[in-house]
Amino acid sequence: MTKPPYHHGDLKTAILDAAEKALADKSLGSISIRELARQAGVSSGAPYHHFGDREGLVTALCQRGFHRLEKRLEDARSDDGLIGMVKEYLSFAKDHAALYQLMFSPEVTAGDSKAKLHPFAAPVFEMLERQVGDESDNGSPQSPHFSAISVWCFMHGVASLSSGPTLEGRLGDQKLETFAYEAVKMLTNSKD
Amino acid sequence: MTKPPYHHGDLKTAILDAAEKALADKSLGSISIRELARQAGVSSGAPYHHFGDREGLVTALCQRGFHRLEKRLEDARSDDGLIGMVKEYLSFAKDHAALYQLMFSPEVTAGDSKAKLHPFAAPVFEMLERQVGDESDNGSPQSPHFSAISVWCFMHGVASLSSGPTLEGRLGDQKLETFAYEAVKMLTNSKD
DNA sequence: CTCATATCTCAACATCGCTTAGATAACAAC
DNA sequence: GTTGTTATCTAAGCGATGTTGAGATATGAG
Numbered sequence A, B: 001m002t003k004p005p006y007h008h009g010d011l012k013t014a015i016l017d018a019a020e021k022a023l024a025d026k027s028l029g030s031i032s033i034r035e036l037a038r039q040a041g042v043s044s045g046a047p048y049h050h051f052g053d054r055e056g057l058v059t060a061l062c063q064r065g066f067h068r069l070e071k072r073l074e075d076a077r078s079d080d081g082l083i084g085m086v087k088e089y090l091s092f093a094k095d096h097a098a099l100y101q102l103m104f105s106p107e108v109t110a111g112d113s114k115a116k117l118h119p120f121a122a123p124v125f126e127m128l129e130r131q132v133g134d135e136s137d138n139g140s141p142q143s144p145h146f147s148a149i150s151v152w153c154f155m156h157g158v159a160s161l162s163s164g165p166t167l168e169g170r171l172g173d174q175k176l177e178t179f180a181y182e183a184v185k186m187l188t189n190s191k192d
Numbered sequence C: 001c002t003c004a005t006a007t008c009t010c011a012a013c014a015t016c017g018c019t020t021a022g023a024t025a026a027c028a029a030c
Numbered sequence D: 001g002t003t004g005t006t007a008t009c010t011a012a013g014c015g016a017t018g019t020t021g022a023g024a025t026a027t028g029a030g
Helices: A011-025 A033-039 A054-095 A097-103 A113-135 A144-161 A176-188 B011-025 B033-039 B047-051 B054-095 B097-103 B113-135 B144-161 B176-188
Strands: none
Touching: A011 A033, A011 A054, A011 A097, A054 A097, A054 A113, A054 A144, A054 A176, A113 A144, A144 A176, A144 B144, A144 B176, A176 B144, A176 B176, B011 B033, B011 B047, B011 B054, B011 B097, B033 B047, B047 B054, B054 B097, B054 B113, B054 B144, B054 B176, B113 B144, B144 B176
16 A cells, blocks of 8 residues: 555555545536646556546445545544534534545436445434434434434534535524534434 | 517527426536427527527526426425425426436536526525424424524425435335425424 | 466547637617 | 628647556466
8 A cells, every 4th residue: 555566656545535535625527637647757548547537436436435434433422422423524624625625516417326325324313223223212203214314404404504505604603513413403302 | 489580589598498398308518509409490509699608508597497396395385384485395396307417417507507507596595494493393402594504405405315326215105295394304303 | 487367558439628710690769 | 792700610730638558567377
């Protein structure tokens, strides 16, 4: 992984890193395989052997994203439970805004990418489901399963809309985190 | 509007219609201005006079989308109140899946488009806010303003995730509408 | 050392967004 | 109706892109 096995070294992760950095600056449309190859000091056709396709590159990018999200949520969960997960989820979406958006964009929702991404998204949901079950009140009108779905939908909505033309500025002084956790409490009927 | 005033007739809406139709089939990336011009029987450079830019085309598409969403929600609101709005919102997102995703995609969230879209998105939020206020219980821990934000975030999450790799198949037999309304009730502390 | 295999270069093709210069049609004024 | 102004469109071209295929080059196994 750290040793250079071939001509370039580890082109695959080099391209992924460059793509992620480019994603942080601009949007997805501005990412061109040729430009990434240029930044990696490699010819225009080189990346195609590793990703086959532009869709393959995007898919790989999203797979890494889901994997990181899972890791971060895992840590937050063991430290601060559901509230920590909510905070960390929103933090992830904010830190890697463009990557996060990409992970849920139609470019990935449609086509073959969906199937390739599901194995990476599933653990996140299951972890969320588990924690919601642990913390939810038995008197909740919804099962932990559906509560978890509700929570994810809500969190994704917050992460997606907060910077867009719909909600921008409407939150006022209210901090995003506390607003979100208040709503999550209502969705889960949690003990506290 | 129906009479052909110039060479083509009404190229602007012709291009928009073609774009929307193409959007229904494939995704956004597959839409090329040249292709749209081809379908309208017009040269490649013609659309640029009407939209100036690819971003301009996308913005116009989204403006139409928000306008239609507003109209549909308006009708649903006067007929069936908040529950009707929730159903109609999800119905709109399902009927025009690609357009809906586009309306909230980073391609539109970032850049100049956001400002041009805000005037079209604002009425939708305000209508939602009004209805939530009318139906919410006074004992709700959140104001109608924040409840409306919560509801929109949640609805957007449901609309976005239901077809993606994250929630696909997890709803089981539960119908999307009833699931959504159950959660919205919890978010708004509505009277029934 | 030999050779299969993985990796990369190079050149090319079709397409794309966009720009510019010039043609064409609608409309207003006289 | 003639003229001029303006909106609309065509034609041609520039730079850049995604993708492909043939061939070069290095790696690791036998």
